[in-house]
Amino acid sequence: MIRILKLYKIFIVQHLKKLMEYRVDFLTGAGSFFITQITNIVFISIIFNQIPSLNGYLYNEIIFIYGFSLLPKGFDHLFTDNLWIVGWYVVRKGDFDRYLTRPISPLFHTIVETIQFDALGEIAMGLILVIYSSIKLALHFTFINIVLLIIAIIFGALIFTAIKIACAALAFWIKQSGSILQIFYCTSDFARYPITIYNKVIRGIITYIIPFAFTAYYPANYILRNGKPLYCIGGVVLMSIILLSLSLIIWHKGINAYESAGS
């Protein structure tokens, strides 16, 4: 364990050096995520110019849920972005051999190889929205609230990571799984809004099958509607553990099935 942390520190230092080298790149990347979110906020604002509340949720409550949804997504994006590369290119080109020859776990190596600082744009936007809407709604956070929300963010991020690992691992069988990963990742769009606006089928899918509702709606509901912490926060933890175990099984099966490409 200590060895892994030491290794991770070395990787992070390298990434920071890279960040310093390509500052303009970082600014374009982070800026683009930031601005993309702003266009969506404008969309929500225009809707609320005409109506007082959406399915019983006030403007600032919607902003809170939206902002919160960016945090787990952003942290997962920050740390595990390299899984996309595995899904799109690494396996297909036979480059995965490289990871298998190292004396550390291939999954760990894959993940630490990139830290995607572009995600800071997403995280910053999420924090701004959550703080702004909390002030407007005059929310009072107790110490326990904050601890539970942080837990929800960490495990919510793991839900994203687990889905990415499982989808990326499919590439071991089918060579390229980036587009499948894309579909699963897209379903997280549903989680940015209160799930009560959807019909039962969609609600069921994003709660129990691809549980992105646990990355934003339920934790936010814990604060906004005094939702039961056991379900709203416990659910996040439980779902992420189940998904992560499943995805690790798929990943290891995948590595066993992996045949290097070409020559």
Add this chain to the structure above:
Amino acid sequence: MRRLCNTYKSFLKAGIQSGMAYRVNFICFFIGESLYCIVMYFIWKAVFMSSGNGNFMGFNMVDITLYVFLSNLVGFLTSTDSTSSLALEIKDGSIIMRMIKPVNLNLSLLAFELGDKVMVITCTFIPVMIGVEIYRYITLGYIAFNIINFLLFIISVIFSYLIAFYLNLLFGYLAFFLMNIWGFNMLKGSLIKFFSGAIIPIAFFPEKIRVVFEQLPFASLVYTPTMVYMGKYSNNELLFVFAKQIVWLIVFILICRMVWYLAQKRLSSQGG
């Protein structure tokens, strides 16, 4: 003329082959876009439920559903890869292979892309159109399909695609100056989505902003064709929006030529 056609036919063929090779990507991309439409549909449905009356700034629920699916279809049909294909060739230098051939660079890229799109068009355009009309028939109780609007829509989409192609080509030339094309591409994508009315109909913006947005080239990309199909324009307005599309297309073609002329000089200086 015939020689010209023969020259670009090979690019078109190569495009078709490439489109067939990546069909799984296309299907997945299509599913992703559909999911986005479903999210939007439910948001609008909730908006109409919350607003109490069946009218939101001149749109009813049928209008907005039509708008969500059609605007995404138009966005999908007119989406173009010209930025990244050009940027990639500039970066790895393979653009030189195009330059030594006796073809127009922009046109050869266009021919390739049209070939690439043949499958996209047949696999999305027809089913979505039929779906939209079935939806309208079920909810309205009569056939709302209007052949004139449909034909005007097709013409408008073609203009919209060409504008999008040249606009994106312009961004592709930025590869001469920028490194993080990926981040930049995403920024460009979301801004175009916003200004073109793909996220929210331009009619919903406050009056002063709306007037400005309608004159920008982006409105010609998604908003104009969609509104044409929905029959929201009077005859005079139709003439005006088509004139705008043509003017913007000519402007972008001219700018692209100019930039290419300048970029060629820069490229040769790089080669030493």
